[in-house]
Amino acid sequence: MRRDNAVVNGKRCLIAVVAALVVFGTFAAALAQGQTVTLQGRVQWIAGEKMMLIPDNGDRPVEVDLKKAPLGDYETLTEGDPVVVSGEVSSDGTKLIARSIQPAAR
Numbered sequence: 727m728r729r730d731n732a733v734v735n736g737k738r739c740l741i742a743v744v745a746a747l748v749v750f751g752t753f754a755a756a757l758a759q760g761q762t763v764t765l766q767g768r769v770q771w772i773a774g775e776k777m778m779l780i781p782d783n784g785d786r787p788v789e790v791d792l793k794k795a796p797l798g799d800y801e802t803l804t805e806g807d808p809v810v811v812s813g814e815v816s817s818d819g820t821k822l823i824a825r826s827i828q829p830a831a832r
Contacts, residue, residue, distance in 0.1 A: 789821035799827040
């Protein structure tokens with residue numbers, strides 16, 4: 727009986743930790759919304775009004791929405807180009823909406 731209680735308590739504890747991480751992740755994304763975010767990295771690929779950026783800090787690739795960035799900022803970019811992207815996190819927290827894209831030092 728004691729072992730069963732330990733398993734139940736362990737599961738409850740695990741569920742609480744997972745729930746806390748989900749809430750924290752949502753809260754962290756909400757904090758960044760509306761604030762300017764700047765990322766430095768390399769262009770993984772670019773097509774139309776969408777770009778994937780590989781951040782220099784080793785984080786996972788970031789989707790970049792180019793619709794609000796000046797065309798002149800990205801029209802000549804190619805795979806591997808180093809850039810600095812400034813913009814805002816989307817409302818759903820899944821991408822960066824670029825306002826400015828500048829070349830970065832190689």
